[in-house]
Amino acid sequence: MGKVFKFDKDVDTDQIIASQYLLFPTIDEMKMHTFESLNGEFASKVKPGDFVVADENFGCGSSREQAPSVLKALGVKAVVAKSFARIFYRNSINIGMPVIVSKELYDVVKEGDEMELDLENGTITTGGATYSCTKLPAKMQEILDQGGLIASLDK
Amino acid sequence: MGMTMAEKIIAAAAGVDACTAGDIETVTLDRLMSNDGTTHLTIDMYNNLKHPRIADVDKLVWIIDHNIPADSPKTAASHKKMRDFAREHGITFYEGEGVCHQVMMENHVRPGELILGADSHTCAYGALGAFGTGVGCTDYLYAMVTGTSWLLVPETIRINLHGKLRKGVYARDLILTIIGRISANGANYKAMEFVGDGMASLSMADRISICNLCVEAGAKTALMEVDDVALDYLKDHGREPKAIFKSDEDAIFSQVIDIDLDEIDPIVAKPHFVDNVVPVKECEGTKIDEAFLGSCNNGRIEDLRVGAEIIKGKHVADKVRFLVVPASRAVYKQALEEGLLDIFMEAGAMVMNPNCSVCWGACQGVIGEGETLISTGTRNFKGRAGHKDSFVYLASAATVTASAIKGYITSEV
Numbered sequence A: 001m002g003k004v005f006k007f008d009k010d011v012d013t014d015q016i017i018a019s020q021y022l023l024f025p026t027i028d029e030m031k032m033h034t035f036e037s038l039n040g041e042f043a044s045k046v047k048p049g050d051f052v053v054a055d056e057n058f059g060c061g062s063s064r065e066q067a068p069s070v071l072k073a074l075g076v077k078a079v080v081a082k083s084f085a086r087i088f089y090r091n092s093i094n095i096g097m098p099v100i101v102s103k104e105l106y107d108v109v110k111e112g113d114e115m116e117l118d119l120e121n122g123t124i125t126t127g128g129a130t131y132s133c134t135k136l137p138a139k140m141q142e143i144l145d146q147g148g149l150i151a152s153l154d155k
Numbered sequence B: 001m002g003m004t005m006a007e008k009i010i011a012a013a014a015g016v017d018a019c020t021a022g023d024i025e026t027v028t029l030d031r032l033m034s035n036d037g038t039t040h041l042t043i044d045m046y047n048n049l050k051h052p053r054i055a056d057v058d059k060l061v062w063i064i065d066h067n068i069p070a071d072s073p074k075t076a077a078s079h080k081k082m083r084d085f086a087r088e089h090g091i092t093f094y095e096g097e098g099v100c101h102q103v104m105m106e107n108h109v110r111p112g113e114l115i116l117g118a119d120s121h122t123c124a125y126g127a128l129g130a131f132g133t134g135v136g137c138t139d140y141l142y143a144m145v146t147g148t149s150w151l152l153v154p155e156t157i158r159i160n161l162h163g164k165l166r167k168g169v170y171a172r173d174l175i176l177t178i179i180g181r182i183s184a185n186g187a188n189y190k191a192m193e194f195v196g197d198g199m200a201s202l203s204m205a206d207r208i209s210i211c212n213l214c215v216e217a218g219a220k221t222a223l224m225e226v227d228d229v230a231l232d233y234l235k236d237h238g239r240e241p242k243a244i245f246k247s248d249e250d251a252i253f254s255q256v257i258d259i260d261l262d263e264i265d266p267i268v269a270k271p272h273f274v275d276n277v278v279p280v281k282e283c284e285g286t287k288i289d290e291a292f293l294g295s296c297n298n299g300r301i302e303d304l305r306v307g308a309e310i311i312k313g314k315h316v317a318d319k320v321r322f323l324v325v326p327a328s329r330a331v332y333k334q335a336l337e338e339g340l341l342d343i344f345m346e347a348g349a350m351v352m353n354p355n356c357s358v359c360w361g362a363c364q365g366v367i368g369e370g371e372t373l374i375s376t377g378t379r380n381f382k383g384r385a386g387h388k389d390s391f392v393y394l395a396s397a398a399t400v401t402a403s404a405i406k407g408y409i410t411s412e413v
Helices: A029-031 A066-073 A086-093 A138-145 A151-153 B007-013 B039-047 B073-089 B100-107 B120-128 B137-146 B173-183 B197-201 B204-215 B229-234 B303-312 B331-335 B340-345 B397-406
Strands: A002-007 A051-054 A080-083 A099-103 A114-118 A123-126 A129-132 B024-028 B031-035 B060-064 B092-095 B115-116 B131-135 B149-150 B158-161 B193-194 B221-224 B255-260 B268-271 B275-277 B290-294 B321-325 B372-375 B390-392
Touching: A002 B204, A029 A066, A029 B303, A051 A114, A066 A086, A086 A099, A086 A138, A086 B137, A086 B173, A086 B255, A114 B007, A114 B060, A114 B197, A151 B137, B007 B115, B007 B131, B007 B158, B007 B193, B007 B221, B031 B100, B031 B137, B039 B073, B039 B137, B039 B204, B060 B073, B060 B100, B073 B115, B100 B115, B100 B131, B100 B204, B115 B137, B120 B131, B120 B204, B120 B221, B120 B229, B131 B221, B137 B149, B158 B197, B173 B255, B173 B268, B193 B204, B204 B221, B204 B229, B204 B390, B268 B397, B303 B331, B303 B340, B303 B397, B321 B340, B372 B397
Parallel strands: A002 A051, A051 A080, A080 A099, B031 B060, B031 B115, B060 B092, B115 B131, B158 B193, B158 B255, B193 B221, B290 B321, B290 B372, B372 B390
Antiparallel strands: A002 A114, A114 A123, A123 A129, B024 B149, B268 B275, B268 B390
């Protein structure tokens, strides 16, 4: 079980991690600034296994891979959104962070709710109800399963 | 069945006869651009590989443009890492030469190429009939090591342009109008292809500006047919096309949009979304603290000429900062020769070195709490130009310059 942190539609990658932190030497030095503009307490409150739940077009804007990387570094188990912007979606899979499309979840959960994600079966359980989520395309599932794109280079 | 321009470029790069939207193809890339926004992280990942290697170093182009000159010791360290690695491996390297996409257009991009850039605005290269698309540093590293990447072949939205923009209306107004119409994710995963009789009146500067901003509608790439305007630009810059593609008559488009250029008005995108567009007159009078003329979208010589003509003999409003940032060293030198920089300086503007400047909100000219910027930059997201509680309006070079003179948003001087 993890807690839900909820965000609106069109959350751009500048909100996830602002430009002024991107040239910091490491992701660890950036991560405490995650979602600073939208929820100043996010980085200190989020715990490993928690979830980000959002409306449409999550992760639009800049191609900065630091955006999914800081979420992963903080232990976010998955981002569940009605839809994702293309580059964020691809970057997340590439670094091995699940991004799940669910058209229903955003409308039924609220900030702080507990939820569980079963990646293998593609289901989310919260508030006593179970919701199915959209499967990843096979190519992306394969990348995620091997632990990200770089893993294939080390074979 | 006919193929779109996007499908043809991908098929050629994949070494297959044909491909269709929805297919996944492994492509051999022509060029790989990366800038200081993420390259320090790419290098760290590279150094952690079990078998670090570069498939074809001649295809790599690295450009320091976002935070140049460095604004802090941390930035300086990240730049040094990039500079040292480029030197050690013999990577084509630019520093302080201009915003990455302008440097790429001036020096590298050729029609028919498939280019990955570790920057979302890589779609600008479509102005020369090249398939450019933005990636993160993991995709970049994979491509750097293998020379390849996998691509989901995109559907294409075809945009037919008719007629001609009226005087005082610019490419920026056109593309903001289109983004406003289809929304910030209206082209997510898709290619946006621009064709029609209206293309003839659009300069290369206009075309780069249009293609560059397509990612703000979510587009994977933007594409334009290669015509005499594009070929003249290539020739002027000493290059030849790799290949010239255009969509077949019977190609399948996911959507076709017709735009009458004569009907476009001066537009602003209001905070905090690029698709939040209204006619300038609806924002007329909104007080500004800073104006910015520059970026990969509108920092070319044509944009500086527009601004200089408007501000010549006039002055920036009291207590307003006006930043003028040519998009490249070549643009800077030409503006110097044409006397444009003198005009801006006389008018009280700050003319700065070519870089991404306040468009990306971490370099120079950032705005403080409660302040308002009008900008030819690419984005107006919350906090994009500095403090999280500040406001960015996007507009053409003309509207930005007129607003700098008046101290409030206007397209009239």
